[in-house]
Amino acid sequence: MRLLFILKSREGNWGYASGSSGLANSVRFVVDMLTSHGIEAKAVEVQDNNCIDREVTAYRPTHVIVEAFWVVPEKFNVLKALHPRVRWIVRDHSETPFLANEGIAFGWTAAYLARGVEVMCNAPRAVGDMQVVASACAHPETLVTYGPNYYPTPSGGEISAKPMPSDVIDIGCFGAIRPLKNHMVQAIAAMAFADAAGLSLRFHVNATRVEGNGSPVLKNLREVFAASRHELVEHGWQEHADFLRLMATMDICMQVSFTETFNIVAADAMASSVPVVASSEFPWLGEYAFADPTSSKGIAALLMKIWAESDVARSYRLHRQRRDMVNYNQRSECVWLERFA
Structure with a gap:
């Protein structure tokens, strides 16, 4: 197994530098956990859809996990032809109420599934909702999977609460x-x-x-x-x-x-x-x-x-x-x- 996580660079768009977003930190934590267990994994940030092929060619992964909804579905027609042995996955980081405010989320989900692209959700309830979407659109529910977050927890030592202020x-x-x-x-x-x-x-x-x-x-x-x-x-x-x-x-x-x-x-x-x-x-x-x-x-x-x-x-x-x-x-x-x- 060799996993490549791909994020879209947001430098300058949201007031934070590349690599410092919550999504980037989230992905880094999962990658570090996987590598600690001997699984080859890497995270990269790219400018747009057209940079994905270069990164996949260089790393030669078995699985590519695109973090969040930013790759247009039609791009996977090209990518799957170029890399037919790669398992393509788009990872959803939001529950349905939030995604409902993203105008492209569910249309793209149906289009991903139609192309055999897996949709991996980081919450069980989101998995259930996306499986309903898959079934309603006549796509296999097995294309909707679960990939939760991970956070590096401090280990050892006593935890002492600091006194609360009085002013x-x-x-x-x-x-x-x-x-x-x-x-x-x-x-x-x-x-x-x-x-x-x-x-x-x-x-x-x-x-x-x-x-x-x-x-x-x-x-x-x-x-x-x-x-x-x-x-x-x-x-x-x-x-x-x-x-x-x-x-x-x-x-x-x-x-x-x-x-x-x-x-x-x-x-x-x-x-x-x-x-x-x-x-x-x-x-x-x-x-x-x-x-x-x-x-x-x-x-x-x-x-x-x-x-x-x-x-x-x-x-x-x-x-x-x-x-x-x-x-x-x-x-x-x-x-x-x-x-x-």
Whole structure:
């Protein structure tokens, strides 16, 4: 087996350098896991469809995994003729509610399947939905497969929660600003919590990657914080190592989104020993971290609970986050190794 993961370079498009996107980090983690088990794997970034043949010719893989929906279906007619022994796979990183806002996603999925191109989803529910699409379009459901995420979890050592502040609290709500990421409800919840706790809030977001009609969300965030006693702190997109250093300065990480397949920001918080507030969409966290994304009151209550916990109780929360990721990784490894080892 020899796996080649191919991403489209986004340098300059989203405010981050090539190789530093969440998708690029996600792929790198899977590649590193596979190579640690003796499986030949490599990830490359290319400018467009026309660069794929060059990379495949140079690496001579058995499987090519195109990360996300960016290769036009017709291109596979050419690529399959040039490389008939290669197994071609397009990997989906989103659940249906998010993909529904991508105008090409489902039409391209049907066109991929019609050409015998496998569609690999990183979430079981997405697999089910895509199998329905395959069946409805008279294509084999076996062309829809599962390829979960993997995240390198810190190992060993005691986890000690840092004391919560009594004056100014830093809450990170990072990631691309999109409507389904639910920034506005989370901001309101954070304000309600801070007011109830007698704290000043610094609410941290990434403001240089706005997509999927997220501009009104960012505008509303800026305006409500400008009128409040709290502060909105805007950050650019960062290299992963730099972002981990930033995350480590947060008191709490919020990711109470409407739809998720994994969420690397929350995983980064776990790795940085920062408590995570999330939604039940997360496949690797437990109920102790969940809040209803439609209830700012419920989210604020969980923020208050975390802030009021003893250092011992909060340390246990951090242990649970790490344990949950380890368990998820073990399941993920089994999926990948069962197929490719």
